[in-house]
Amino acid sequence: VTPESQLPESQPQRTRFAWRRTQLALGAAALLTVVMVVRRDSSPVALAGLLVIVAVVGLGLLLAGQRVAAMARPEIRPLGRAGVGLALVVVAIAVFSAAIVVIS
Amino acid sequence: MTLRLNHHVFGTIRQWFDPGRLDEVGATPDYRFSLANERTFLAWIRTGLALLGGGLGVAAFVPPLRWAHVREGIAVALIVLGAAVAIRAVDHWARCERAIRLGQPLPRSRFPAILALAIAAGAVVVLVLVLVSSRS
Numbered sequence: 001v002t003p004e005s006q007l008p009e010s011q012p013q014r015t016r017f018a019w020r021r022t023q024l025a026l027g028a029a030a031l032l033t034v035v036m037v038v039r040r041d042s043s044p045v046a047l048a049g050l051l052v053i054v055a056v057v058g059l060g061l062l063l064a065g066q067r068v069a070a071m072a073r074p075e076i077r078p079l080g081r082a083g084v085g086l087a088l089v090v091v092a093i094a095v096f097s098a099a100i101v102v103i104s
Numbered sequence: 105m106t107l108r109l110n111h112h113v114f115g116t117i118r119q120w121f122d123p124g125r126l127d128e129v130g131a132t133p134d135y136r137f138s139l140a141n142e143r144t145f146l147a148w149i150r151t152g153l154a155l156l157g158g159g160l161g162v163a164a165f166v167p168p169l170r171w172a173h174v175r176e177g178i179a180v181a182l183i184v185l186g187a188a189v190a191i192r193a194v195d196h197w198a199r200c201e202r203a204i205r206l207g208q209p210l211p212r213s214r215f216p217a218i219l220a221l222a223i224a225a226g227a228v229v230v231l232v233l234v235l236v237s238s239r240s
Contacts, residue, residue: 011136015142018142019146021146025149025150025153028153029156029157029160033160036164040163078138079142079145083142083145086149087191087193087194091190093156094186095187097160097163101180
């Protein structure tokens, strides 16, 4: 008996769900960043940086959304630059957060 | 030696930013393998985000400890670890994709074991710090 999870047609669906979970995690990290900035340092510079980070996270969510849409197409393209884009979004949040923690 | 190392490092980074070059390597694999590799990449990204979230949580919600800057040190360490995990996720994805296309064994890595040990050791240190700090 072939487990349902190994059926070829379920693979894109599983990958789509993995992207959705990652979108949720990215949203939660962005929310925590907002809370941390509000609690620790609400100076104009920090708030401007926060706006930039929120825009970067929005870009990451958009990239993820495009990949989810790609999973629904008959011919699935390889991951491409979406992977490194997502990793750079995480690094951007990390650099900003670390700077806020150190400065404030 | 240094020249070769630089070439290797820049070649690796170029592979991250131009994954289309991977299409020139080996043969197109069964798409299920590529998707499984992609899901593993996403799982690592979520691990990085969880570490980042842990660091943010420490910075935002943990009360100041007995020693100055220790709380901030823990927060920054977790945040930096999260970023390192995200970068490593891209590198591991690219190396696995290449190995899959070439029909080679998947690359081995000590990173998961090192990460697990670092998290376990960090958890013990934080527990001790919190207990000692709350008694005084």
